[in-house]
């Protein structure tokens with residue numbers, strides 16, 4: 001196997017902040033785990049002991065004989081102590097079986113003899129030399145035995161990776177091992193792998209020399225690494241080759257991993273943590289830049305410095321404690337990873353060349369653009385950018401698509417305010433007839449539309465059902481409608497002012513339009529656009545003065561996409577007037593928050609109505625067997641289905657605490673809902689012919 005020179009870290013500056021020590025060390029250092037050390041010691045002892053015992057036979061025969069006897073009898077109990085056997089069984093032909101107490105006595109004799117010999121050694125330095133050596137040998141053998149006992153005890157635990165230890169309070173436990181007739185004690189914290197960290201078992205494999213890794217271990221490592229996008233993208237044979245040669249490293253915040261301008265020796269996969277790519281040499285700018293170029297778990301870097309006589313083009317610094325899997329230059333080149341990198345650059349070039357935007361660009365200029373970014377892959381639903389408007393990057397979609405979302409605070413919309421109070425008026429759940437003093441069906445329908453589904457036009461549906469009902473009664477619908485004083489209401493219905501805003505007793509908050517129940521202040525994610533392959537995101541209105549730009553934060557979520565991220569500033573340095581014009585002409589305007597809020601309410605009303613209707617039609621047929629259950633007190637907000645139930649806004653319910661709550665920093669600033677279930681009349685009131693659910697009257 002080709003060995004590499006030591007690289008980690010290539011850049012020597014130590015961070016001012018204390019960084020945890022590297023776990024792996026060099027492969028040469030790391031390649032000798034505890035097991036291997038013992039074997040090495042055994043081997044060395046063998047040589048050592050060979051000489052000692054030979055001479056011991058000449059000069060101190062009784063001692064060596066005793067030692068060999070005791071060792072031989074113990075070897076019968078422990079088959080795997082082969083090294084010790086070799087060490088101790090020189091006089092094989094003289095093996096004597098001894099009872100245990102005799103063995104003990106022989107040990108005591110041996111010790112005494114050693115003590116005596118030490119006294120004698122004051123006079124006979126040559127004897128001292130041999131006896132001292134002998135004592136040392138015995139001590140080391142004892143040490144090996146103790147280590148082996150521990151090793152065997154731990155073997156059962158080797159396969160376990162305790163992610164969340166149940167023993168945090170009592171991290172150390174022990175049990176009586178019947179076979180070994182001894183108590184075995186474990187400190188569970190030694191085996192704890194915090195979530196997301198590289199598993200200790202995999203670390204053990206990476207600490208072995210490549211030639212010592214078994215096929216099974218390589219496959220196991222390969223499986224663990226499937227979580228890394230950049231690794232998974234390689235063909236399987238290449239993945240196995242990489243798993244054979246890579247080693248593990250962990251560095252702390254501010255540690256410079258590669259330094260700009262230096263010769264590159266390694267290629268890095270990020271297993272955990274975040275690194276920043278900077279233009280300066282010590283990486284300090286990453287901690288000052290509000291939008292540094294960051295690479296996360298699953299990313300990789302360091303390939304450019306490994307390509308033919310390349311030097312590092314940038315500095316890479318750890319933003320937090322970071323775990324890497326490192327491939328050294330020799331292994332990188334031996335596995336033809338450089339070809340993969342070239343292919344990737346060619347792919348980027350091909351992609352840019354295919355865009356109409358860069359038709360006028362020379363190859364040279366396009367290659368320059370190619371070097372500014374890398375292809376990043378995002379899986380379906382993965383967040384690409386929390387706010388690409390405020391970001392220093394723009395993104396070209398090479399494959400797949402992304403959705404642009406906007407988080408809207410509904411309480412900022414006048415339509416929402418109006419809608420909430422319209423709904424809350426119905427909270428008493430009075431029957432429609434009593435409420436309206438026997439109105440006509442047309443009036444009832446109008447009322448229904450206004451109060452329950454104010455943004456929906458269900459007239460065709462209603463008409464159809466009324467027509468059928470009238471036909472059954474032998475009257476015509478048109479006659480009935482003509483007698484009613486009003487025609488059908490307009491799409492949005494008349495403005496209804498809340499008559500009883502104070503009748504609902506619940507915590508209120510002040511908005512620009514008036515008071516709203518606190519629970520009703522919610523946010524929704526609305527999709528405002530889908531960006532497809534070949535399109536550019538994040539360069540919206542870039543040529544307008546900042547005051548005229550739409551600076552609302554927008555979120556980019558992958559729908560399974562590959563994209564190239566470039567710094568806006570670097571891109572701006574390259575573009576010419578023609579490109580600018582093309583960019584301006586393809587710009588689109590995103591809808592306003594108010595428009596999106598109205599769309600949400602419309603969709604929500606339709607979804608609620610659809611559910612009610614389906615329930616009405618299907619209930620009787622699919623009625624489940626009666627199972628008496630304790631009625632549960634419903635919460636206002638269901639965090640699982642993200643539904644806000646305004647029907648119980650005035651009821652006192654215990655706030656339900658979800659078992660697992662994301663840390664506050666990961667939560668959006670608003671409580672997010674997908675749907676709002678507002679007070680409304682029963683759908684049977686709208687469709688009297690469905691009074692008995694599922695049966696058309």
Ligand SMILES: Nc1ncnc2c1ncn2[C@@H]1O[C@@H]2COP(=O)(O)O[C@H]2[C@H]1O
Pocket residue numbers: 258264277293295300301302303304305306311312313314315316371372373374
């Ligand atoms: N704009 C960029 N985006 C992501 N990674 C980069 C960028 N520029 C440089 N890198 C990585 O940073 C590494 C620095 O060392 P190399 O030049 O060997 O390889 C470089 C790339 O892997």
